[in-house]
Amino acid sequence: MITPRRLLLASPALLLLPRGVHATPEDMAEAVRGFTGGAPMTRGRVALDISPLVENGNTVPLSVIVDSPMTEADHVRAIAVFNERNPQPHVITAQIGPRAGRAMLATHIRLATSQTLLAVASLSDGSFWSDQAQVVVTLAACIEG
DSSP: OOOHHHHHHHHHHHTTSOOSOOOOHHHHHHHHHHHHTTOOEEEOSEEEEOOSEEEETTSEEEEEEEOOOOOSSSOEEEEEEEESSSSSSEEEEEEOOGGGSSOEEEEEEOOSSSEEEEEEEEETTSOEEEEEEEEEEEEOOSOOO
């Protein structure tokens, strides 16, 4: 049981914990391989829309649009977003299908620091398409302490 006394005694040890732990480009590549199963990606058909300069990394608008007819025969199955410097390299995966009408994802994310983001779309024919963006963050998020 954690008592106030034990918490106080442990507090100097808490100062020694690593701060600002970030993923690496290698972590992002591994997360992308997990999504694609190691299949090759082609640049194009995906448009990652995010501001290249972000003042506050705590809430950053992001959208991904994939060029697809969204028919039963030809549609987007999933859209995923990855980053190379946040604590977790896999930001989000949205599962969609032909009934969605449009292959689009819009959300807000947190960014720990300036970094590269990658959007990947999985299509019904088994192909993977991507787009990436460089983002400069002036006030970082995802940093403890």
